[in-house]
Amino acid sequence: MSTRRNFLTMPNLPRRRFLRGLAAGGVLMGLSPWLKPEWAHAADTATGSAPVLTGTEFDLTIAETPVNFTGTPRMATTINGSIPGPVLRWRQGDTVTLRVTNRLAVDTSIHWHGILLPFQMDGVPGISFPGIRPGETFTYRFRVVQSGTYWYHSHSGMQEQTGMYGAVIIDPPGKDPIHADREYVVQLSDWTDEHPMRVLSKLKMQSDYYNFNQPTTAEFFRDVSQDGVSAALAKRRMWNQMRMNPTDLADISAYSYTYLMNGVTPAGNWTGLFRPGEKVRLRFINSGAMTFFDVRIPGLKMTVVQADGQNVDPVTVDEIRLGVAETYDVIVTPKDDAYTIFAQSMDRTGHALGTLAVRAGMTAAVPAMDKPEPLTMGDMMGDMGGGTGGMDHSAAQGRASAAGGGTPGAAAHGGMAMDHSQHAIGGGMAMGAGTVRVRHAKSEYGPSVDMRVDTPRTNLDDPGIGLRNNGRRVLTYAELHTIGGPLDKRKAEREIELHLTGNMERYSWSFDGLEFGRSTPVHFRHGEQLRVILVNDTMMTHPMHMHGMWSELESPDGRFQVRKHTINVQPAQRVSFLVTADALGRWAWHCHLLLHMDAGMFREIVVA
Amino acid sequence: MMNSKYIFIAAATVFWMSSAWAQEPATPAMPEMDHSQMDHSDVQGRTSVAEDRMSGATKMGHGPVSESTPQVDHDMGSMDHGSMQGGSPPPDARDPHAYSGGYTLPPDRPLRMADEHNFGSLMIDRLERVRTRDNSSTVYDLQAWYGRTYDRVVLKAEGDVDDGKLQDAHTQMLWGHAISAYWDTQLGVRHDSGEEPSRTWLAFGVQGLAPYWFEMDITGYVGEHGRTALSIEAEYELLLTQKLILQPRVEANFFGKRDAERETGSGLSDLAAGVRLRYEIRRELAPYIGIERSSKFGGTADFVRAEGKQAKETRVVAGLRFWF
Ligand SMILES: [Cu+2]
Numbered sequence: 007m008s009t010r011r012n013f014l015t016m017p018n019l020p021r022r023r024f025l026r027g028l029a030a031g032g033v034l035m036g037l038s039p040w041l042k043p044e045w046a047h048a049a050d051t052a053t054g055s056a057p058v059l060t061g062t063e064f065d066l067t068i069a070e071t072p073v074n075f076t077g078t079p080r081m082a083t084t085i086n087g088s089i090p091g092p093v094l095r096w097r098q099g100d101t102v103t104l105r106v107t108n109r110l111a112v113d114t115s116i117h118w119h120g121i122l123l124p125f126q127m128d129g130v131p132g133i134s135f136p137g138i139r140p141g142e143t144f145t146y147r148f149r150v151v152q153s154g155t156y157w158y159h160s161h162s163g164m165q166e167q168t169g170m171y172g173a174v175i176i177d178p179p180g181k182d183p184i185h186a187d188r189e190y191v192v193q194l195s196d197w198t199d200e201h202p203m204r205v206l207s208k209l210k211m212q213s214d215y216y217n218f219n220q221p222t223t224a225e226f227f228r229d230v231s232q233d234g235v236s237a238a239l240a241k242r243r244m245w246n247q248m249r250m251n252p253t254d255l256a257d258i259s260a261y262s263y264t265y266l267m268n269g270v271t272p273a274g275n276w277t278g279l280f281r282p283g284e285k286v287r288l289r290f291i292n293s294g295a296m297t298f299f300d301v302r303i304p305g306l307k308m309t310v311v312q313a314d315g316q317n318v319d320p321v322t323v324d325e326i327r328l329g330v331a332e333t334y335d336v337i338v339t340p341k342d343d344a345y346t347i348f349a350q351s352m353d354r355t356g357h358a359l360g361t362l363a364v365r366a367g368m369t370a371a372v373p374a375m376d377k378p379e380p381l382t383m384g385d386m387m388g389d390m391g392g393g394t395g396g397m398d399h400s401a402a403q404g405r406a407s408a409a410g411g412g413t414p415g416a417a418a419h420g421g422m423a424m425d426h427s428q429h430a431i432g433g434g435m436a437m438g439a440g441t442v443r444v445r446h447a448k449s450e451y452g453p454s455v456d457m458r459v460d461t462p463r464t465n466l467d468d469p470g471i472g473l474r475n476n477g478r479r480v481l482t483y484a485e486l487h488t489i490g491g492p493l494d495k496r497k498a499e500r501e502i503e504l505h506l507t508g509n510m511e512r513y514s515w516s517f518d519g520l521e522f523g524r525s526t527p528v529h530f531r532h533g534e535q536l537r538v539i540l541v542n543d544t545m546m547t548h549p550m551h552m553h554g555m556w557s558e559l560e561s562p563d564g565r566f567q568v569r570k571h572t573i574n575v576q577p578a579q580r581v582s583f584l585v586t587a588d589a590l591g592r593w594a595w596h597c598h599l600l601l602h603m604d605a606g607m608f609r610e611i612v613v614a
Numbered sequence: 615m616m617n618s619k620y621i622f623i624a625a626a627t628v629f630w631m632s633s634a635w636a637q638e639p640a641t642p643a644m645p646e647m648d649h650s651q652m653d654h655s656d657v658q659g660r661t662s663v664a665e666d667r668m669s670g671a672t673k674m675g676h677g678p679v680s681e682s683t684p685q686v687d688h689d690m691g692s693m694d695h696g697s698m699q700g701g702s703p704p705p706d707a708r709d710p711h712a713y714s715g716g717y718t719l720p721p722d723r724p725l726r727m728a729d730e731h732n733f734g735s736l737m738i739d740r741l742e743r744v745r746t747r748d749n750s751s752t753v754y755d756l757q758a759w760y761g762r763t764y765d766r767v768v769l770k771a772e773g774d775v776d777d778g779k780l781q782d783a784h785t786q787m788l789w790g791h792a793i794s795a796y797w798d799t800q801l802g803v804r805h806d807s808g809e810e811p812s813r814t815w816l817a818f819g820v821q822g823l824a825p826y827w828f829e830m831d832i833t834g835y836v837g838e839h840g841r842t843a844l845s846i847e848a849e850y851e852l853l854l855t856q857k858l859i860l861q862p863r864v865e866a867n868f869f870g871k872r873d874a875e876r877e878t879g880s881g882l883s884d885l886a887a888g889v890r891l892r893y894e895i896r897r898e899l900a901p902y903i904g905i906e907r908s909s910k911f912g913g914t915a916d917f918v919r920a921e922g923k924q925a926k927e928t929r930v931v932a933g934l935r936f937w938f
Contacts, residue, residue, distance in 0.1 A: 131724065131725065132723060132724040132725025133725060136724070137724075206728060207733050207735075208897075210733045210735075210763075211733075211735045211737075211937065212897060215897050218856040218857075219856070220853055220856060221853070222853040222854060222855055222856065223852055223853060223854050223860075224854065224855065246825070246826045246827060247825045247826060248698065248699060248825070249796060249823055249825060249826075249827055386698075387698070445706070445707070445708045446703070446707055446708065447703075447707060447708040447709070447710040448703040448707040448708065448709060448710060449710045450703070450707075451700070451701055451702055451703040451707070452792075452794070453763075453764055453792035453793060453794050453795055453797075454763075454764070454795075455795060456699060456795040456796070457698050457699055458697075458698055458699070459698070460698070502713050503708065504713075509763075509795055511795070511796060511823060512763050512764075512792070512795075513763075514729065514763045516729075517710075518708070518710040519710065520710050521727065521729035521763075522725075522727045522729060523726065523727060523729045523730040524729070525710075525719070526710075526711045526714035526717060526718050526719065527714055527715075527717040527718070527719065528713045528714065529713060529714055529715025529716075529717050531715075601728075603727070604727050604728045605727065605728050605729060606727050606728070606729035608727055610719065612715070612717045614715075614717075
């Protein structure tokens, strides 16, 4: 394995083309007079062309450098002057040394997302180390014990939102069981010209600030004319009574965001080249701060071979939702000249895109964005949505569908077939994965929590809002099976139940109603096997990321499903996963939506 | 004519009621009651939403699969339906610190998230030119806050300027404290100026969002010499489009005692009900026009009429709403 393929370098786009991207919502800028003198020596920020660094020794420099994604010059926080930062290519078994030098005026840090390592190397200021002070160089050194697609990002302030992220690819020792003729990292992210702190303070003042898809009076009258007054009123009653908004799909929309693929705006059209018939491996990484991306390549089936760096039984799908911080590797076999890689935001306000093509400069048709789909009762109430007892069958059916029961995943079990035996198992044995009775924490009855779900759904075959019944084959967690099964075959000795909570109106996010500042750490006994149960008492999907240890997701009937570092928990959903507490030290555990984390959906874990 | 005792009781009742709303355990109008009762109309409501989705599903070619129906049935037996919002914890509610194993966050911890940061905002809700049949004046109504999510300092100020002179101004400095998901209590002082003599009150009230998205602000006041007052404000926002917003607004003031020096009678003294149509150029900046009916009642109306003015008038307003 002395020769490493290096397909990751971006295709040699002529400079001219690159500048066209700039003209149309550009990516590079010259030094403007308004720049402070100390930046004058700074090179332009390179985007769309993250260099690939290989070996065991790496020098990374964090600095503020200028960018221009929207026509308005802004300062970004960069790693070695590029967005995304360099692709770091490691090999499992190697010990890597990474010297990170801070050229900012404020502290910085790099967290190696999903990488198992000693906690002092994890890079979370205030938890695992003090952070990297201005002018300082911090040396990370650890043995790489895994392989797959990962990424890294700042864990300081809002630097991740301002450009501080990059890909990590770890080659397995020996031959990669996943064969591909060439490969590309497809790193998705979101950029705002606003100061991220300003974004947060706006949301504190008006939590629907960025939502321009709110229910309106015009729609109401349209419903009245279609369905009658009482139906139109009924449709809104629950939401209005509860002061909840069914179109609350993303806290920040394209009103502020420009969505990027490998640091390139849609106008810039990042392009990956292939020869027809080749197997191309795409390493999708969602490095967005706040955006769920739904990715598809019209005309191509994607075979998912890896999730969060871990090889899975291949599943062939049309579309994948990437929660923030998730990674998926897929194999595609393109035959035509050009294909659009289309990644629309979950709230359907914008998209990132790029092209797979046989030659640079080609484009394929860009699909229209889907219509945003309002949240359903099931997203608010879980399995209870339909009410009690005397509900007739048709109502029950409809309601189950609204709860996300009727999904392409389910359809795959046999289309229309009402496979009752299967569902009975799924439903009945939902009790298998630990205690099913929901126990809310005392602290969930105060001002920090605006809703609680008493009967969460446990279905993993729901692709989530906006992807249900869209006619495409959408990946769900129910279809992901890590090859080789769980790492630790023991049964869980203990259960930890925590609820994902928030108050939308106050824009506060928490576990169990307690923001980080009011919380206490969660203690894992060293070596124990734990079941962690997360119940989502909110109407948003939270990508939950536990540092330092794997989260081994269980199916509703308690069987091992998939090993992940980040697990999306959908509204009114309950998930359970096993954790082997084999990593001594202090770790972070948080929602990977940057502002949710910062608003308090963050806990410390102490393994001792 | 209301006496001061009556007003005081009314204020206390409203205060209590609002916190009851805030807690939402038992007020009949509360949503969770509907959930638990699951009356017919409610089920129907859901069915209609469900039908929406079913039609979508049918279009896609596969019918809704009743994935979780068996589970619903299963759950029905064991599950008591608690409320989804508010309420108080049941005796067996989890201790959120039960998993801590005695560990705490270091007291000098360097890691502070936004929940421990102060935020602030200044909202000029109304800065408007008011025209009546025989006069025009300028009215301001603002609210500013600074602090954290659950505790903040709140400044409220409203008044009107006529002929370049401040006519009637109420300025309040309050401590806002969250008591439930949608409600804050507010405690502080109010100072009335503009007209002589000035008055100072202790203020206590609640502000928040009632079910169906009604913005409420209810404050009771106790002043010197047994003076009491109560003010109630309610607003609603009707989105005609994403940027064009119709805002009905009602404001009423009550006084416990007649205050001849300030020309207010006791009981309901004035009521203004209006509607404003604003266009949000940006969220933070919205010009508006509106119309408002303002009425004085009882003793206050007598004072107004004694000055030869109308006790009831229609006002046309145009103004700007903006915030930072
Ligand atoms: Cu979250």
